[in-house]
Amino acid sequence: MKIIVCIKQVPDTKGGVKFNPDGTLDRGAMLAIMNPDDKAGLEAALRLKDQYGAEVTVLTMGLPKAADVLREAIAMGADKGILVTDRVLGGADTWATSTTIAGAIRNLDYDLIITGRQAIDGDTAQVGPQIAEHLQIPVISYAQDIKVEGDKVIVQRQYDDRYHILEAQMPCLVTALSELNEPRYMTPGGIFDACAAEITTWGRKDLKDVDDANIGLAGSPTKIAKASDKVRKGAGEKIVPDSPEDAVSYIVGKLQEKHVI
Amino acid sequence: MNLEEYKGVYVFAQQVDNEISGIAFELLGKAKQLAGDLNEKVTAVLIGSGIKGLADQLAEYGADKVIVVDDPELKDYRTEPYAHALASVINKYKPEIMLVGATAIGRDLGPTVSARVATGLTADCTQLDIGDFPLVAIPGKEAEQKHNQLLMTRPAFGGNTIATIACPNNRPQMATVRPGVMQKIEPIKGAKADVEEFNPGFTPDKRYVTIKEVVKAVTDTVDIMDAKILVSGGRGVGTPENFKLLEDLAAVLGGTVSCSRAVVDAGWKPKDLQVGQTGKTVRPHVYFAIGISGAIQHVAGMEESDIIIAINKDEDAPIFDVADYGIVGDLNKIVPQLTESIKAAIANK
Amino acid sequence: MDFTLSKEHEMARQLFKDFAEKEVKPLAQEVDETETFPRANVEKMAKYGFLGIPVPKQYGGQGCDPLTYVMCVEEMSKVCGTTGVIVSAHTSLCCDPIQTFGTEEQKQKYLVPLAKGEKLGAFGLTEPGAGTDAQGQQTKAVLDGDEWVLNGSKCFITNGKEADVYVIFAVTGKIEKRGKFLKEISAFIVEKGTPGFTFGTKENKMGIRGSSTYELIFTDCRIPKENLLGQQGKGFNIAMHTLDGGRIGIAAQALGIAEGALETTINYVKERKQFGRSIGAFQNTQFQLADMATKVEAAKMLVYKAAMKKAEYAKNPKVSYSVEAAMAKLYAAEVAMEVTTKAVQLHGGYGYIREYDVERMMRDAKITEIYEGTSEVQRMVISANILK
Numbered sequence: 002m003k004i005i006v007c008i009k010q011v012p013d014t015k016g017g018v019k020f021n022p023d024g025t026l027d028r029g030a031m032l033a034i035m036n037p038d039d040k041a042g043l044e045a046a047l048r049l050k051d052q053y054g055a056e057v058t059v060l061t062m063g064l065p066k067a068a069d070v071l072r073e074a075i076a077m078g079a080d081k082g083i084l085v086t087d088r089v090l091g092g093a094d095t096w097a098t099s100t101t102i103a104g105a106i107r108n109l110d111y112d113l114i115i116t117g118r119q120a121i122d123g124d125t126a127q128v129g130p131q132i133a134e135h136l137q138i139p140v141i142s143y144a145q146d147i148k149v150e151g152d153k154v155i156v157q158r159q160y161d162d163r164y165h166i167l168e169a170q171m172p173c174l175v176t177a178l179s180e181l182n183e184p185r186y187m188t189p190g191g192i193f194d195a196c197a198a199e200i201t202t203w204g205r206k207d208l209k210d211v212d213d214a215n216i217g218l219a220g221s222p223t224k225i226a227k228a229s230d231k232v233r234k235g236a237g238e239k240i241v242p243d244s245p246e247d248a249v250s251y252i253v254g255k256l257q258e259k260h261v262i
Numbered sequence: 263m264n265l266e267e268y269k270g271v272y273v274f275a276q277q278v279d280n281e282i283s284g285i286a287f288e289l290l291g292k293a294k295q296l297a298g299d300l301n302e303k304v305t306a307v308l309i310g311s312g313i314k315g316l317a318d319q320l321a322e323y324g325a326d327k328v329i330v331v332d333d334p335e336l337k338d339y340r341t342e343p344y345a346h347a348l349a350s351v352i353n354k355y356k357p358e359i360m361l362v363g364a365t366a367i368g369r370d371l372g373p374t375v376s377a378r379v380a381t382g383l384t385a386d387c388t389q390l391d392i393g394d395f396p397l398v399a400i401p402g403k404e405a406e407q408k409h410n411q412l413l414m415t416r417p418a419f420g421g422n423t424i425a426t427i428a429c430p431n432n433r434p435q436m437a438t439v440r441p442g443v444m445q446k447i448e449p450i451k452g453a454k455a456d457v458e459e460f461n462p463g464f465t466p467d468k469r470y471v472t473i474k475e476v477v478k479a480v481t482d483t484v485d486i487m488d489a490k491i492l493v494s495g496g497r498g499v500g501t502p503e504n505f506k507l508l509e510d511l512a513a514v515l516g517g518t519v520s521c522s523r524a525v526v527d528a529g530w531k532p533k534d535l536q537v538g539q540t541g542k543t544v545r546p547h548v549y550f551a552i553g554i555s556g557a558i559q560h561v562a563g564m565e566e567s568d569i570i571i572a573i574n575k576d577e578d579a580p581i582f583d584v585a586d587y588g589i590v591g592d593l594n595k596i597v598p599q600l601t602e603s604i605k606a607a608i609a610n611k
Numbered sequence: 612m613d614f615t616l617s618k619e620h621e622m623a624r625q626l627f628k629d630f631a632e633k634e635v636k637p638l639a640q641e642v643d644e645t646e647t648f649p650r651a652n653v654e655k656m657a658k659y660g661f662l663g664i665p666v667p668k669q670y671g672g673q674g675c676d677p678l679t680y681v682m683c684v685e686e687m688s689k690v691c692g693t694t695g696v697i698v699s700a701h702t703s704l705c706c707d708p709i710q711t712f713g714t715e716e717q718k719q720k721y722l723v724p725l726a727k728g729e730k731l732g733a734f735g736l737t738e739p740g741a742g743t744d745a746q747g748q749q750t751k752a753v754l755d756g757d758e759w760v761l762n763g764s765k766c767f768i769t770n771g772k773e774a775d776v777y778v779i780f781a782v783t784g785k786i787e788k789r790g791k792f793l794k795e796i797s798a799f800i801v802e803k804g805t806p807g808f809t810f811g812t813k814e815n816k817m818g819i820r821g822s823s824t825y826e827l828i829f830t831d832c833r834i835p836k837e838n839l840l841g842q843q844g845k846g847f848n849i850a851m852h853t854l855d856g857g858r859i860g861i862a863a864q865a866l867g868i869a870e871g872a873l874e875t876t877i878n879y880v881k882e883r884k885q886f887g888r889s890i891g892a893f894q895n896t897q898f899q900l901a902d903m904a905t906k907v908e909a910a911k912m913l914v915y916k917a918a919m920k921k922a923e924y925a926k927n928p929k930v931s932y933s934v935e936a937a938m939a940k941l942y943a944a945e946v947a948m949e950v951t952t953k954a955v956q957l958h959g960g961y962g963y964i965r966e967y968d969v970e971r972m973m974r975d976a977k978i979t980e981i982y983e984g985t986s987e988v989q990r991m992v993i994s995a996n997i998l999k
Contacts, residue, residue: 069622072618072622073622076622076626185659186626186629186630186659187622187626187659188659188660188673189623189626189659189660189661189664189673189675189679189683190660190668190672190673190674190675192619192622192623192626193619193673193674193675193679195622196617196618196619196622
């Protein structure tokens with residue numbers, strides 16, 4: 002069985018958000034990590050490898066330093082790493098990103114593609130399903146459990162108030178939730194082997210069946226009109242209401258204003 | 263893609279078990295506003311099996327028209343027949359704007375459909391407006407500034423950045439919106455839907471998955487670190503029995519009770535509910551600090567909460583230095599009334 | 612001289628740090644409070660190869676260099692001194708002598724399961740009458756046919772009752788040297804469960820309280836002839852070689868404890884407010900932290916240098932790392948004691964409270980100045996080298 006796991010190197014927006022003395026976001030302080038949902042996807046692939054002897058290839062699109070997450074994946078047990086990097090691919094939105102990754106995947110044989118549900122920097126949850134769309138294969142998102150039975154995958158698909166047990170024909174794509182499993186650690190020996198391993202690097206010319214009009218910043222249908230970082234908050238409002246009723250209507254008002262209720 | 267052909271604000275009317283989800287009504291409320299700005303109409307797209315009877319509800323909440331795609335293949339949500347349904351509607355009816363709920367369904371359907379119809383999608387929007395793109399015309403390129411664009415504002419970077427996105431060259435402009443963000447309108451009782459039925463034909467292919475089992479969830483006890491709303495009590499609550507006030511408040515909000523170290527040391531609550539330096543660090547959407555003085559050891563465990571509401575009878579309590587909304591008063595009087603008020607406000611919606 | 616760490620070492624450090632933060636840190640207080648050996652975490656570490664880091668792959672180890680091993684002990688010790696010493700004693704004091712002096716059969720039988728973490732190792736040299744004066748050994752081993760018969764006891768043995776494989780030193784005869792009679796000491800491999808090998812007192816300690824510290828008692832304990840480790844009579848050399856490596860491990864433990872205390876204190880002084888500002892704004896605090904940080908950095912340089920020297924030994928057995936190891940251990944241990952003591956002070960009243968980790972770190976630090984060669988012994992090693 003051949004499995005491709007798409008992973009992304011992201012800043013650790015969940016773990017170590019730090020602010021500068023002036024209250025602005027300190028992006029430089031954030032460690033670069035493997036996206037948590039992707040790591041769960043990788044672990045799922047590695048468990049299938051442990052069980053069935055699958056070959057696991059990890060693929061990432063990013064800057065050259067994204068090779069770090071490929072090495073981390075190999076140190077955890079992945080067999081091969083592919084880095085897709087090229088200046089013209091930069092600034093891509095999810096359409097352009099998924100187009101690019103699909104273009105890379107068309108060069109490979111696969112039974113199963115696993116991606117994370119969403120990345121903790123973009124937070125869109127779009128790239129996985131869009132890759133499946135470009136490749137015209139079935140997609141199952143929000144996987145809480147992944148099993149293989151012959152040429153089919155059996156996935157526990159999470160919804161807001163329930164889950165479905167779904168069966169899909171391979172080749173197909175599954176997006177993993179970080180709740181899917183507890184990813185394994187690397188081993189010290191694995192790290193040294195991973196750093197010595199060869200990473201395949203592909204650029205624009207290696208993408209199959211991909212139009213220039215659909216990649217990079219120019220190929221992105223969504224455009225950023227503006228963006229600003231959060232500033233660390235200080236003290237807010239304080240009221241000394243005359244009566245409990247006043248206090249209550251103040252609080253309810255704020256809860257409604259902030260769409261809590 | 264001739265952008266001029268695309269007209270109208272469309273809403274995917276999510277239904278589960280043939281019950282329309284609240285998000286659909288919220289999106290209709292927003293769609294009405296956007297349609298007003300554009301001088302357009304609001305259309306709801308209702309996809310399912312045996313769902314025709316739900317169309318009037320959509321009209322009550324603002325849909326001028328309802329396109330119904332009714333087919334046995336659409337009984338339970340599956341990516342493929344639903345994507346085929348919605349993409350076919352888009353290709354035939356050419357909406358200018360397509361809104362989808364950012365639910366476990368919408369966040370799968372949205373990207374699949376947007377890729378199928380080759381347009382952009384912006385996820386988890388917290389704000390939608392009609393405006394210009396670029397926001398400010400580039401000097402010398404005023405003619406290139408587009409008007410009447412959907413401006414989609416959303417958090418990114420783990421919630422640490424707010425970005426406004428536009429989709430100037432592709433149609434429809436698609437956005438997903440989380441439940442609880444937009445407001446639905448006061449229902450227009452007795453409104454009747456202008457229904458149009460549409461069935462693009464569904465031929466199962468390899469992309470159709472098989473549903474082997476449907477299992478509905480049973481809610482469990484929530485770990486305070488996962489809770490979106492925490493109602494936290496400190497020594498000021500007074501007695502273990504008095505925590506009932508906080509539990510009632512948490513119940514109406516769908517939140518969870520947590521506490522400070524003093525409460526754990528007094529034996530009123532177990533250690534796994536403790537927030538603070540020697541307890542857990544939490545980052546809920548809303549943190550109620552009730553009867554909590556706000557010592558640094560406690561604050562260190564909750565200062566990253568999105569909204570902090572503090573109730574304390576001591577005006578000088580340090581908790582007010584970190585609270586977004588601080589109320590100086592008697593929690594014994596305020597909290598029960600607050601619970602009732604919230605209950606009423608929710609019931610009225 | 613390049614002070615930057617390689618990519619491999621950076622990744623390894625991140626691995627150990629993640630594991631320590633997620634798995635070891637949450638249990639550290641409880642392990643200390645209840646004196647519980649952290650068996651579940653030891654098994655987890657075994658699973659990821661942390662118990663055989665410097666052992667060659669052909670013997671079930673990870674095949675990494677001493678520096679990688681040092682980083683593991685360092686990162687574990689930052690959050691839990693107990694966990695650091697468990698790894699160190701197992702690796703440096705048991706795996707290393709078997710790897711260095713063992714026969715191929717012994718390596719296959721013992722080193723492989725030790726490196727894989729299937730078995731835990733320990734080292735028994737110290738006796739009630741033989742601490743710094745290792746020659747004061749009284750445990751005897753007598754060859755009887757195909758077996759050695761051990762009689763005597765060892766005390767203060769780390770990994771005590773939890774270990775499976777023990778490297779034990781015993782007197783096997785007398786040698787004459789320049790008209791004086793010295794004890795002939797030899798090394799043996801003893802398995803737990805061997806009849807005649809029992810455990811005595813469990814020590815109730817000031818620090819590293821989760822570490823299993825026991826008395827080992829040998830009463831006509833018979834072990835196969837094949838379990839002699841290295842040449843008969845070379846026991847003292849084997850012990851000294853082993854302790855050289857062990858010192859680097861303990862130096863790493865001390866370094867980790869100091870770093871953990873420093874980091875905790877830096878976070879605390881930023882948050883703690885008195886007189887309207889954080890105490891980190893006061894120059895007294897700042898100057899103390901500056902001194903602490905500088906000493907920790909210096910300790911780190913000595914520890915890493917000793918590790919690099921040991922790496923050279925792997926390529927060239929003529930290389931000695933005794934002095935580097937002694938300096939590293941001497942300095943890191945004294946820095947650990949000083950930094951943890953200051954850390955408690957800088958925490959004020961809270962520093963004295965069990966829930967705030969620094970008091971445990973201070974109690975844990977003390978032993979690093981004592982075991983595997985007291986600071987006085989280290990000074991003897993260093994001065995002997997200077998004055999030779």
